[in-house]
Amino acid sequence: MAFSDSAFGAVVTCKCPRCRKADMFTNKNPYIFNEMAKMPKHCPNCGLKLEPETGFYYGSMYLSYAIGVFSSLLFFAILNFGFGIQTTYAFIIVAGLWLLGSPYLFRFSRALWLSLYVNRHRDI
Numbered sequence: 001m002a003f004s005d006s007a008f009g010a011v012v013t014c015k016c017p018r019c020r021k022a023d024m025f026t027n028k029n030p031y032i033f034n035e036m037a038k039m040p041k042h043c044p045n046c047g048l049k050l051e052p053e054t055g056f057y058y059g060s061m062y063l064s065y066a067i068g069v070f071s072s073l074l075f076f077a078i079l080n081f082g083f084g085i086q087t088t089y090a091f092i093i094v095a096g097l098w099l100l101g102s103p104y105l106f107r108f109s110r111a112l113w114l115s116l117y118v119n120r121h122r123d124i
C-alpha cells in the first residue's frame with residue numbers, strides 16, 4: 001500500500017481526494033511559480049471536478065494562513081526555548097522556512113480543502 005493511498009497521504013502528496021491516484025496539479029514541482037496553481041478541470045483518472053465552483057479555493061487561503069502561523073509559532077518556540085537559539089536568529093530561520101515552504105503550503109492547503117468536501121464514494 002502506497003503512502004498516497006491513505007486520506008492523509010493523498011493530501012500530503014496532492015493527489016485527487018477521490019481516487020488518490022492522479023495528481024491535482026498539472027506540474028508536480030510547486031516551485032515553478034507560473035505553474036504553481038495550474039490544475040486540470042477534472043481528475044484525469046476518475047473525472048472528479050477539481051474546482052467544484054468559482055472561488056472554491058478561497059477557503060484554502062484561511063487554512064494556509066492558520067497552518068503557516070501555527071507551525072511557525074511552534075517551530076519558533078522549539079528553536080528559541082528548546083534549543084536556546086537567540087530570538088533574532090530563530091525569527092530569521094522561521095521566516096526563511098516559511099518563505100521556502102509557502103509554495104508547498106499553498107498546494108497542501110488546496111488539497112486539504114478539497115478533501116474536506118469530497119466524499120470518496122460520491123460526487124460533491
Ligand SMILES: [Zn+2]
Binds near residue numbers: 018021044
Ligand atoms: Zn481522481
